[in-house]
Amino acid sequence: MRFRFLLSLTATLTALNCAAQTTIKFNDRHIHYMGRIAMRDSAAELSWSANSIKINFSGTGVSATLRDERSDNNYNVIIDGKVVSKLHPEKDKKDYVLASGLPAGKHTLELFKRTEWAMGKTWFYGLTLDKGSKILAAPATHKHKIEYFGDSISCGYADEDTTGQDRGSSPYENGYISYSAITARHYNAEFYNTSKSGIGITVSWFPLVMSEMYDRLDATNPASKWDFSKYTPDLVIINLFQNDSWIVKLTDNEQFKAKFGTTAPTDEFIINAYSSFVKSVRSKYPKAKIVCILGSMDATKTGSPWPGYIDKAVAGLNDKNIYTHFIPYKNTNGHPSVKEQQAMADDLIGYLDGVISW
Template identity: 40%
Template sequence: MKPVRCFIAWLIGATGLLPISGCYAPQSLRQSSSTLYTEGRIITTDSGSIRIFWPGTSIQARFEGSEVRMRLYDDAGRNHFAVIIDDTFHHSFRADKGEKEYLLASALPAGRHQVAIYKMTDWFDGESVFYGFKFPYGKPVAETRKPRYQLEFYGNSITVGAGMLTRSHPLYAGSSTNNYLSYGALTARHFNASARFIASSGIGLMVSWGSLIMPEIYDRCNPADSSSRWNFSSYQPDVVIVNLMQNDYALLQQKNNSQFIRRFGSASPAADTIVGRYAGFIAQIRAHYPDAYILCCLGSMSAVRPESPFPAYIRTAVASLNDQNIGTHFFRPVAGNEHPTPEEHEIMARELIQVLTPILSKR
C-alpha cells in the first residue's frame, strides 16, 4: 500500500503532481501548462522542468494561499533572482550551487496571489533549472496574463543591467548586475509588455571582450550551445530594440587586444565595413521579424559622446536598408565613464518610453 501524505501542492510546467485537497497517495499525474507563464528563451524538458539561460527570463504563477516555495538547480552558484509577489518586488537572492528548495514568501494575506522569479544576472553566470513552485497551504490557479505588447532586446552589458550597483548603493544585494532594474525591463513594465533579453556583457557586433560576438549567438536558445537554435516564429515582437556597438567602439581603440587581433589582424576595419556589418545584422533581424519595428539604439556610454563616429555609422547603415519601419535612437551619455546607475537606467527608460509610445500606439 502506498503511504498517504498530507497535501502539498507542487506546480511544474507540463507534467507533475496534480493539486488536490485533503490528503493523497503519491502519484504522477498530468497537469495543465496553463498554470505557468514564462518569458524568455527557455527549454522545457520532457519531465516538465524549465532550463533558464538569458537575463530577464521569468517564470510566473497565480495561486491561492499564504506561502510559496520553489525548487531550483543552479550549476554555478552565481545567479541572482528577483522574487516578485503581486507585481511588486519582494526580495532577491543568490542561488546556491546545486538543487535546493527556496522559501519565496510567507505570511501572505488570504486570497489569490501572483508569484514570479526573474533572472537578474548574465547568461555566463550559469544555467539554472526550475523544478516547480510549491504551495504548502494552498493551490495553483490558472494563469491568465496577456501582455499588451511584445518587445525583444539585443544588447551588451548596458542592456543586461551589469555594473549598475556598487557595494555602497542601497539596492546592492550581492551582485552589481540587476536586469530587473535595467532600462529595458523598466520600459517593458511601463507598457505591460513581455520582454526578451538577448544580451551579454562585453559583447559586440564585430568584436567582443570575450570569444563570442552577437551574430554568433543571437539565434541560440542556450547561448552556451552552438547547436541550440531558437525558433523565431514562436515569438514575434512588436518592436525589436538593438543596442550594440559600445564594445566595438572601445575595442577598435585597442589594437593589441587579443580579440581585436583575432577578428581584424593588425588594422581596424574601414568605416564602410563597419556600416556594412551593422546593416547586415539588422537585415538578419528583419528576415526573422518581417512585421516588427526595429529600433537601432546606442548608449549610454562613451560610444555616444561627441567624438564617437558610431552614431553616424548606425544612421548610415539604417538609411541603406531603406525600411520605414527601422529607426534610430541615441541615449544621452552618462556623466562618467562607468556603467549607468539605476537612476541613469530610469532616465534611459524615460527616453525609450517617449520614443516607443507613438510606435506602439500603431500596433
C-alpha cells in the first residue's frame, strides 16, 4: 500500500508541476521567426543558415522541444543578446533546457541556427516556460531588412576551425560570426541568409546553381517555392563567383562536364549568367538596393578577372540602385577565419555607410 501511495503522490506532484509550466506551441503568435522556415502541421522546419526562433518572456527559465534530421546541426542559445551556449539537437524528439536560474524578470531568448541546410533539417515543436514564467509580446521585426545570396563564405564555413585544416563539418561552421550576420547586427537588421557552401552562378561543386536554389523554401525540393511577398528586404547582398572561379578551370570535374561539356565558358557567357541572376533578384525586389560583392578569397586576388565580370554585368543592367564592391583578398589559405570574417564585415560596413541611407 505504501509503495502504491508513493507512486500516486509522485504522479500527482509531476502533474502539478507540469500544470504550473507554460507550454508555447511552435505556431504561437508570440514567437518571432527569422529566415525561410517551413511551417508544417506539427512543427516549424528549420534548415537555412541563420534561421532563428526568438521570444520575449518573463521568468527564470525555458526549454525547447526539438528533433534533428541527422543530429548534424548546431544552434547558438542567446539570452538577452549574449550567446550563452551551443545546442546540438539529437535525432530523437527531446526537450532541451535552454536557460535556467535566470533572475526573475523580463528576458529575450533566441535560438540561432549556426549551420546551413547541407547539415539537414531541425523540427521545432515548441517551448516550455518554467513555473511562474509567462510569454510576452513577440519581438518586433527590425526596421531594416537584408537578404544575402552567397556561398560558404556567407555561411561561415570552417570559420571556427583553428587547425588550418579548413574542415567544413558542422562543429566548425558558425554562421553567427560570419560577415553576413555581423553586418546585419551592426545595422540592427533582420536578415535572411539564402546561401549554400559550394554554390555558384554558372557551376557549383554539386548539380544545383544559385538561379535554381534562390526561390526555394526547402532547398532540397525543386517543387518547394518560397513566397517572396513574406519578406521584402531593403538591401540585398550578393556574394557569388568564388566557386565558379575554381571550377571553370577544372575540365575533368563532373560538374564542369555537366554544365560546359569539354569547353570552358566564355567571358560573355559568365557575364550574362551573372546579369541574368541579378535581374531575377531585381524582379522579386523592385525597390531594394542590391550590392554585388566578391571576396575575400582568391577570386579577388590581384589579376583575377572575376571582379571585372561583375562590373560589366552590373553596368549592363543600367540600374542606379545596383552597386559593386570587392573585398580584398585575405592572402591566407582556406576559408575566412573568425578574425577574417570580422575584417570582411568591417570592410563591407565601411562601404555600405557611404551608399546606403536606411
